[in-house]
Amino acid sequence: MAPPRLYKTEAIVLRQRKLGEADRILTLHTPAYGKLDAKAKGVRKTTSRMAGHLQPLNRCMVQLARGRTMEVVAGCETLESFQRLREELERLSRALYAAELADRFLPERVESETTYRLLLETLRRLQGDTDLDLVLRYYEMRLLELSGFRPELERCLGCDQPLQPQPNFFSPAGGGTYCPPCGAGAAGSRRLSVNGLKVLRLLQRASYKEVGRLNMAPALAQEVERHLRSYIVYMLEREVNAAAFVERLRREQQPLEAMS
Numbered sequence: 498m499a500p501p502r503l504y505k506t507e508a509i510v511l512r513q514r515k516l517g518e519a520d521r522i523l524t525l526h527t528p529a530y531g532k533l534d535a536k537a538k539g540v541r542k543t544t545s546r547m548a549g550h551l552q553p554l555n556r557c558m559v560q561l562a563r564g565r566t567m568e569v570v571a572g573c574e575t576l577e578s579f580q581r582l583r584e585e586l587e588r589l590s591r592a593l594y595a596a597e598l599a600d601r602f603l604p605e606r607v608e609s610e611t612t613y614r615l616l617l618e619t620l621r622r623l624q625g626d627t628d629l630d631l632v633l634r635y636y637e638m639r640l641l642e643l644s645g646f647r648p649e650l651e652r653c654l655g656c657d658q659p660l661q662p663q664p665n666f667f668s669p670a671g672g673g674t675y676c677p678p679c680g681a682g683a684a685g686s687r688r689l690s691v692n693g694l695k696v697l698r699l700l701q702r703a704s705y706k707e708v709g710r711l712n713m714a715p716a717l718a719q720e721v722e723r724h725l726r727s728y729i730v731y732m733l734e735r736e737v738n739a740a741a742f743v744e745r746l747r748r749e750q751q752p753l754e755a756m757s
């Protein structure tokens with residue numbers, strides 16, 4: 498549903514980029530209108546009263562005016578500034594990664610209350626919790642789920658049999674798990690340990706409260722991170738390639754349509 502000409506919404510600033518001499522384009526995640534770009538005029542001038550409210554990762558209440566090409570920020574007010582995230586580099590870098598991942602995975606202007614909640618909770622956890630990597634693993638798995646990229650973790654994608662409690666395989670290109678005989682030949686597959694699979698399943702099924710009790714040995718934490726990361730990279734690349742491919746198909750179709 499298109500928003501009214503002038504409207505107010507809560508938003509998290511995912512990123513910003515410079516525009517012209519004094520303006521910025523902000524990418525915002527809103528609950529009701531999804532991800533959208535908005536122009537903030539004059540915010541790079543030292544006199545701007547809005548600049549401080551529109552920092553990346555800020556949660557704010559913004560007033561937006563629908564413009565011809567994109568929204569224009571008419572007013573804003575900070576609701577939550579996540580000060581501690583900004584003071585500790587290891588928290589900040591992870592929070593920026595979480596925001597960037599949301600930016601990459603979310604389509605523009607599609608209502609997404611669930612991913613908004615997830616990102617907000619993740620920023621709060623990154624601000625207060627101790628196991629920051631576990632916060633990110635949970636976020637990655639939930640974001641994949643909510644944006645339609647859920648990996649298969651129960652059955653073998655080759656022979657469709659339930660996985661046995663033994664070392665199996667994980668293949669980003671295949672979309673999830675493979676049993677040993679099938680996994681050996683699956684494209685880009687890597688060994689997945691018994692505990693690695695248990696943790697991935699827990700991330701997929703359990704609440705954050707349950708996941709938060711996990712205390713993984715460094716090798717296991719690294720294995721889980723490697724599998725999730727390679728899956729995310731694969732999905733992002735595939736989507737980008739698909740977009741270019743669809744665009745090319747569209748162009749190639751035009752002469753045919755003109756002939757018929």
Ligand SMILES: [Zn+2]
Pocket residue numbers: 653654655656657658675676677678679680
């Ligand atoms: Zn199999």
